[in-house]
Amino acid sequence: MTTREFTADNLRRILLEGAGADEGVDLDGDILDVRFEALGYESLALLETGSRIEREYGITLDEDALAVANTPRALIATVNSQLRMATA
Template identity: 50%
Template sequence: MDRLQLTELTALLRTCAGEEDGTDLDGDVLDIPFPDLGYDSLALLQVTGIIERDHDITLDEEALDEAETPRQYLDLVNHALSARTTA
């Protein structure tokens, strides 16, 4: 896999932390902050651990702390995935 898609990210979020009532992760959530979607830093830490393990990458912790939305998070993950394939 060379790119993580939003559908894969939302599936991981659901698996790791469930889905908050009233939140539609199937909608346009790319630019909605994670707390507004019902996910805290612990949920993202769990998702990050799975992604790092499954795709043999290491994500920048400081950059991850600044990723406030699914779009920003996906950009970081996909950058790491593309760097891995060009290395």
């Protein structure tokens, strides 16, 4: 069985679809280690992002895991971990 991978491009798309982007924030830049708050995404936007990821990828993300994943790199790693567990 092939495991889907969640990428930075997937995250950018979902962030833009769900919450848009603040003026002056370039999501196409090097954002992997920038805190979501600095990118203009607060807890409500991240919950919406998590919900969209769950629906699209058929996984469940723990709210605590979402709270700890405070950068795009951390969220991508969390999602990919769940994807691996779902196909194991």
